[in-house]
Amino acid sequence: MPMPVRSLPTIQNWDCHTCGDCCRTYVVRVTTEERDRILKQGWMADPALNGAEPITFDKRLGEYALSHTADGTCVFLGPDNLCRIHAKFGEAAKPFACRLYPFALVPHGDHWTVTLRYACPSVTDNLGRPCTAHAADVSAVAKLVEADQPQSANLPAATLQPGQTVPWADADRFTKTFVKLVTDPAHPLERRLRQAAALAAVCRQARFDSVSGGRLNEFLQVVAAAAADEVPADPYSVPKPGWVGRTLFRQQLGVYVRHDHGPHAGAGQRSRWARFAAGWKFALGSGSVPRLHAELPAGVRFAAAEQPLGNLPPAADDLLARYFRVKLESGQFYGPTNHHRGYWDGLASLLLVFPTVMWIARVMVAGGRDHLDAVRWGLRMADDNFGYSKFLAGPRAAWILRTLDTRGEVPRLIAWYGR
Numbered sequence: 001m002p003m004p005v006r007s008l009p010t011i012q013n014w015d016c017h018t019c020g021d022c023c024r025t026y027v028v029r030v031t032t033e034e035r036d037r038i039l040k041q042g043w044m045a046d047p048a049l050n051g052a053e054p055i056t057f058d059k060r061l062g063e064y065a066l067s068h069t070a071d072g073t074c075v076f077l078g079p080d081n082l083c084r085i086h087a088k089f090g091e092a093a094k095p096f097a098c099r100l101y102p103f104a105l106v107p108h109g110d111h112w113t114v115t116l117r118y119a120c121p122s123v124t125d126n127l128g129r130p131c132t133a134h135a136a137d138v139s140a141v142a143k144l145v146e147a148d149q150p151q152s153a154n155l156p157a158a159t160l161q162p163g164q165t166v167p168w169a170d171a172d173r174f175t176k177t178f179v180k181l182v183t184d185p186a187h188p189l190e191r192r193l194r195q196a197a198a199l200a201a202v203c204r205q206a207r208f209d210s211v212s213g214g215r216l217n218e219f220l221q222v223v224a225a226a227a228a229d230e231v232p233a234d235p236y237s238v239p240k241p242g243w244v245g246r247t248l249f250r251q252q253l254g255v256y257v258r259h260d261h262g263p264h265a266g267a268g269q270r271s272r273w274a275r276f277a278a279g280w281k282f283a284l285g286s287g288s289v290p291r292l293h294a295e296l297p298a299g300v301r302f303a304a305a306e307q308p309l310g311n312l313p314p315a316a317d318d319l320l321a322r323y324f325r326v327k328l329e330s331g332q333f334y335g336p337t338n339h340h341r342g343y344w345d346g347l348a349s350l351l352l353v354f355p356t357v358m359w360i361a362r363v364m365v366a367g368g369r370d371h372l373d374a375v376r377w378g379l380r381m382a383d384d385n386f387g388y389s390k391f392l393a394g395p396r397a398a399w400i401l402r403t404l405d406t407r408g409e410v411p412r413l414i415a416w417y418g419r
């Protein structure tokens with residue numbers, strides 16, 4: 001019996017506006033069944049493909065993927081920005097990755113929840129019908145995802161940290177408390193995120209073996225109220241991130257701004273040496289910011305990203321608040337959808353998306369963008385990699401995250417780049 005899909009984002013709109021960005025930006029892996037199906041569709045004889053192989057083995061992925069043209073575009077994307085497979089054989093004939101995007105499924109015990117990829121411009125701009133209108137389509141694809149990733153289905157409990165699990169209902173109690181903190185309109189988002197970091201720091205130290213259900217709710221109520229009171233209102237009163245914190249954070253930034261394929265590909269696609277040189281500059285944090293994403297402006301120096309950005313326009317605040325609510329409510333930030341991180345490590349990595357977006361936004365503003373456009377691009381770049389970049393999956397990334405968290409750098413980075 002396949003797992004049902006529950007909890008599509010209720011505060012977010014989306015419909016495809018046929019910009020073609022995803023079909024140019026990603027290498028789309030295909031399952032064996034999809035490969036056989038597409039090969040049987042007779043594309044080799046179709047003049048639209050100019051004799052191109054429809055499917056090739058992608059060395060970086062280590063799997064079969066849809067072929068792309070020299071500029072990175074999927075060979076099936078037509079000049080009208082519409083998919084040729086969809087046009088000729090119907091929506092269900094496409095690979096499930098294409099059918100699902102920009103939605104993504106999050107395994108949550110005996111069901112799926114749904115999150116969104118903010119790399120899609122229609123998601124960041126909140127364009128289209130309410131996401132709930134796509135429930136039937138997402139449910140249809142969920143069965144295919146489950147067949148492809150059976151190990152994600154029916155996970156028995158939620159992992160808080162290594163050796164500590166709780167029932168899913170208790171994980172939801174934590175999440176409800178964090179959502180309440182992060183969506184409280186009484187405070188600026190920057191402060192709300194620091195409150196969430198303070199609450200997480202207390203919870204990380206606690207054992208919950210005998211604190212469950214109603215008792216957990218009471219515990220969370222008390223600790224969340226204390227965290228809200230104790231966190232300083234003024235970000236300028238929070239100590240500046242330390243040298244270690246800033247250095248490690250910049251190394252993570254080098255991953256978050258990186259894109260190697262299609263029209264947004266930056267310097268990293270050129271060679272291993274270019275990637276090494278860029279990584280070194282991010283570690284040093286001096287000179288001009290390497291353009292690891294094509295949208296990053298040329299010639300902006302690292303020092304520009306240390307200057308306060310000031311108040312954001314309300315639309316940028318709304319976008320960021322929507323983002324954190326969707327990521328929290330879906331649970332994308334922990335478990336298989338975030339490199340199998342436990343709840344607290346996953347939450348720390350999600351909270352760090354805020355200074356990451358604000359750092360990128362400062363660079364973009366220094367390069368001439370307006371504040372809203374800069375935040376939009378910051379979020380598109382960061383969320384493109386959040387939970388997806390293999391460079392955020394390894395032991396080094398996990399060590400950086402733990403070091404930033406245990407040294408108390410997460411709230412400092414939020415305050416410093418939220419100014």
Ligand code: SF4
Pocket residue numbers: 022023028066074075076077078082083084085086094095098
């Ligand atoms: S198969 Fe179609 S939807 Fe998928 S990437 Fe190619 S053009 Fe886009």
